[in-house]
Amino acid sequence: MKHETPKIEAERREKVGTVYAQRLRKAGRLPAIIYGHKKDPVAVSIDEREILTHLHHGTHVLDIAVKGGGSETVLVKELQFGYLGDNVMHVDFARVxxxxxxxxxxxxxxxxxxxxxxxxxxxxxxxxxxxxxxxxxxxxxxxxxxxxxxxxxxxxxxxxxxxxxxxxxxxxxxxxxxxxxxxxxxxEEAVGEEAEVAPDGSEPEVITEAKAEGDDKKDDKKKASKD
CATH class of the missing domain: 2.170.120.20 (Ribosomal protein L25, C-terminal domain)
Known part of the structure; x- marks a missing residue:
């Protein structure tokens, strides 16, 4: 069963950059880009609440009517999130x-x-x-x-x-x-396994430490004989 492609409206962005993108978000709009199919990319802005509603419902394909231009069928290609990862900052649309x-x-x-x-x-x-x-x-x-x-x-x-x-x-x-x-x-099973490994709680013998102590005693004897 084929479903009708949802339609949204977009406005061209004449200015791009971080400052202008922040202004758009404060006004309740998200910056976006439409690209692909060997056509020039078009920078647009879309209503934030509208696009988030479509994304929440698992929408992948949209018909975007660009104000002052034509309509394009696009695929939601990529979402860019803020540094906390909890809000959409930018949307990439690919023509399809x-x-x-x-x-x-x-x-x-x-x-x-x-x-x-x-x-x-x-x-x-x-x-x-x-x-x-x-x-x-x-x-x-x-x-x-x-x-x-x-x-x-x-x-x-x-x-x-x-x-x-x-x-x-x-x-x-x-x-x-x-x-x-x-x-x-x-x-209780975990405790039982620990008991099997070390029933008396003792630590394994460290051979290198024993050798080191023996070497120290030999050194002391040598020093005593020299003195």
Missing amino acids: DLEEEVTVLVNLAFSGTPKAAAQSGAILTHDMTSLEVVCRVNAIPGEIPVDLSIMGEGTVITVAEIELPTGVRAAVEPDAVVSHISFVKKE
């Missing part, structure tokens, strides 16, 4: 055709519970929260569902086990780990 193939990162949506997670001390870890895939622009999924219950009694789920939408293929190795389960030992 809906039928061309692109490589994109798509968020993973986890559901279900693996049986092994019910065992004592089990910890479920997601090694991936997004997956790099290759597909046509008009087939980019908003998210990729991952049913953890297919893990069964096992402790690992790999890329090969994820059911991808039609026309979408993974851009990473099929044996790459998506999620895994590890187990922590009970406190």
Whole structure:
């Protein structure tokens, strides 16, 4: 099922640079650039709240209507964040055709519970929260569902086990780990193992120290004989 491409408006930026970018952000707009397809890049600004809403919903492709110009179909290519990594500072848009193939990162949506997670001390870890895939622009999924219950009694789920939408293929190795389960030992078991290693709490003998003491005694005897 094809979805209608969301549309947003943009304004050309006549001036670029840090100072002007800061002014835009204070006014609730984000600086952005549109490039690709052997056309000149265009510096624009977009409404911050509008673009963040689209990004939050997993939107990858947009139709941007540039004020005083035409409309362009673009792919969200890169987001630049502030030094704390918690706010978007700049957006890169790449011109695309809906039928061309692109490589994109798509968020993973986890559901279900693996049986092994019910065992004592089990910890479920997601090694991936997004997956790099290759597909046509008009087939980019908003998210990729991952049913953890297919893990069964096992402790690992790999890329090969994820059911991808039609026309979408993974851009990473099929044996790459998506999620895994590890187990922590009970406190009493850990204490028992420590007791086996050092039951009396003594430290291992350091041979080099013993030799050093012996050498010191020999040196003392030599000094005494000379005196």
